Amino acid sequence: MKKVVSLLNVVGEYITLIFKVIWIILHRPPNWRLIRDQMYDIGVMSLPVVAITGFSTGMVLAAQSFFQLSDKGLASATGLMVTKAMMVELGPVLTAFMVTGRVGAAMCAELGTMRVTEQIDAIRSMAVNPLRHLVAPRFIAGIITLPLLTVFSCLMGMIGGFVVAVYYFHMTPNDFLDPLPLHITTFDFTSGLFKAFAFGCIIITIACYRGMTTKGGAAGVGRATTNSVVICYTVILIGNFLLTIAMNNCYNYISSLLEAL
Amino acid sequence: MTETEKTKEKNIIVVHDLWKAYGDLQVLKGLSLEVPQGSTVVILGRSGVGKSVLLRQILGIELPDKGFVEVNGLQISAMNESERYEAVKSMGMLFQGAALFDSMNVGENIAFYLRQHDKKIRENEIQERVADALEGVNLKDMQKKMPSDLSGGMRKRAALARLIVYRPKVILYDEPTTGLDPITAHHINELIVSTQKKLNATSIVVTHDLKSAVEVGNYLAFHNDGKIYYFAPKKEFLQSQDPMLADFLANAILTEKYLQQETA
Numbered sequence: 042m043k044k045v046v047s048l049l050n051v052v053g054e055y056i057t058l059i060f061k062v063i064w065i066i067l068h069r070p071p072n073w074r075l076i077r078d079q080m081y082d083i084g085v086m087s088l089p090v091v092a093i094t095g096f097s098t099g100m101v102l103a104a105q106s107f108f109q110l111s112d113k114g115l116a117s118a119t120g121l122m123v124t125k126a127m128m129v130e131l132g133p134v135l136t137a138f139m140v141t142g143r144v145g146a147a148m149c150a151e152l153g154t155m156r157v158t159e160q161i162d163a164i165r166s167m168a169v170n171p172l173r174h175l176v177a178p179r180f181i182a183g184i185i186t187l188p189l190l191t192v193f194s195c196l197m198g199m200i201g202g203f204v205v206a207v208y209y210f211h212m213t214p215n216d217f218l219d220p221l222p223l224h225i226t227t228f229d230f231t232s233g234l235f236k237a238f239a240f241g242c243i244i245i246t247i248a249c250y251r252g253m254t255t256k257g258g259a260a261g262v263g264r265a266t267t268n269s270v271v272i273c274y275t276v277i278l279i280g281n282f283l284l285t286i287a288m289n290n291c292y293n294y295i296s297s298l299l300e301a302l
Numbered sequence: 303m304t305e306t307e308k309t310k311e312k313n314i315i316v317v318h319d320l321w322k323a324y325g326d327l328q329v330l331k332g333l334s335l336e337v338p339q340g341s342t343v344v345i346l347g348r349s350g351v352g353k354s355v356l357l358r359q360i361l362g363i364e365l366p367d368k369g370f371v372e373v374n375g376l377q378i379s380a381m382n383e384s385e386r387y388e389a390v391k392s393m394g395m396l397f398q399g400a401a402l403f404d405s406m407n408v409g410e411n412i413a414f415y416l417r418q419h420d421k422k423i424r425e426n427e428i429q430e431r432v433a434d435a436l437e438g439v440n441l442k443d444m445q446k447k448m449p450s451d452l453s454g455g456m457r458k459r460a461a462l463a464r465l466i467v468y469r470p471k472v473i474l475y476d477e478p479t480t481g482l483d484p485i486t487a488h489h490i491n492e493l494i495v496s497t498q499k500k501l502n503a504t505s506i507v508v509t510h511d512l513k514s515a516v517e518v519g520n521y522l523a524f525h526n527d528g529k530i531y532y533f534a535p536k537k538e539f540l541q542s543q544d545p546m547l548a549d550f551l552a553n554a555i556l557t558e559k560y561l562q563q564e565t566a
Contacts, residue, residue, distance in 0.1 A: 163401035
């Protein structure tokens with residue numbers, strides 16, 4: 042029972058933190074310089090790892106799709122498979138995983154260290170709200186850069202798939218690209234972007250919450266960091282499933298309504 | 303105006319019947335304290351009795367379970383968050399581990415408050431004030447150093463410069479000399495005294511270092527079992543015949559002598 046109460050308490054504190062940060066952003070936005078620095082850290086510095094992940098995933102997807110589909114005469118669907126998979130599922134999820142590992146962990150460790158060395162208290166003692174100075178810039182930067190990184194990851198995946206399909210399996214470029222305008226919809230693109238936005242919120246808020254509530258010195262920082270990465274991965278996976286179901290149901294419902302009209 | 307009202311008016315910090323618990327651990331048990339304007343009150347006591355917790359309550363970093371804290375006539379514990387941040391602007395704290403921001407150099411650390419709260423201030427004025435503050439703590443031309451490049455004593459002095467630069471009216475010191483050699487500790491004590499005089503600040507120093515307490519305090523208080531057990535002007539405090547206090551003072555003096563012999 043005590044554990045359930047403690048868990049509910051943590052969830053309550055976490056949700057309160059999110060609302061407080063949104064309130065701060067709407068009423069007294071943080072300094073642009075802080076947001077820019079965070080965007081550089083989260084976005085620009087993540088480009089290489091996101092590029093490698095996206096590109097290699099696109100290559101593997103193209104190879105697997107070609108192997109599975111070519112004997113059924115569907116090799117021309119390879120481009121579509123790669124693009125659709127990257128846009129709606131793999132792009133957002135893999136980017137979120139990479140950002141969690143590279144940025145979320147570092148963010149949690151940095152804030153955790155600041156917490157145990159009383160630097161966060163020092164910020165408070167100088168009449169500065171640490172949520173405004175530390176969390177809000179990271180939050181804004183996260184929700185802007187995650188969708189951008191996801192688009193970049195999808196592009197890299199498509200390029201990787203294209204390279205394998207055209208130069209290894211000798212498909213013509215037209216075979217790879219022609220089905221795309223017909224079958225890739227605006228919904229595919231926006232659902233991927235929305236997922237990336239949601240994952241950005243999840244990664245930053247969990248990492249910041251765990252960092253800001255770290256206790257127990259260096260060991261506590263280590264525990265909080267591991268913990269935040271594990272929680273992020275779990276929430277991203279569960280969230281991805283729920284978002285896929287919810288968004289597709291909404292899309293189908295709205296489409297049927299529009300058709301009825 | 304009654305005599306009590308006159309006295310109350312002179313007290314910049316008033317702590318009344320403060321209670322604070324962490325889970326099952328009751329740290330503060332109805333602590334009361336009044337700090338007269340422009341004076342330095344040193345709170346002595348054994349480690350782990352909640353001396354630092356008291357400072358966090360005064361600064362509004364934590365809220366009490368019961369009781370209140372009043373600074374400059376404003377009840378910190380009854381305010382909402384934004385009012386509390388506004389009230390804290392005239393206060394400052396020197397943390398036990400200095401708490402300099404790792405990601406900034408010394409100059410940026412010291413300029414932090416000015417950049418956050420004074421939007422009209424020019425960059426050259428900030429630089430001037432930072433240089434003055436650093437000179438005041440004998441850390442001239444250290445602006446570009448990172449906190450990790452500084453020794454313990456230098457970090458404490460840089461943290462003190464971070465306070466001096468915005469001239470707070472209330473300064474709280476959490477174990478300012480802990481972990482420092484006697485010479486550096488003496489230098490920090492001198493800086494605390496000179497800062498107090500320069501800014502006419504009201505200060506609370508939490509320590510278990512009796513030498514430091516004697517050097518910086520006008521009033522001494524003994525914190526025991528979650529309460530202020532004894533509070534008196536320095537001389538009266540040191541001459542007290544109270545058995546528990548006498549025991550603490552005797553032990554503190556013995557420890558002091560031993561440490562001095564060891565250092566020598």
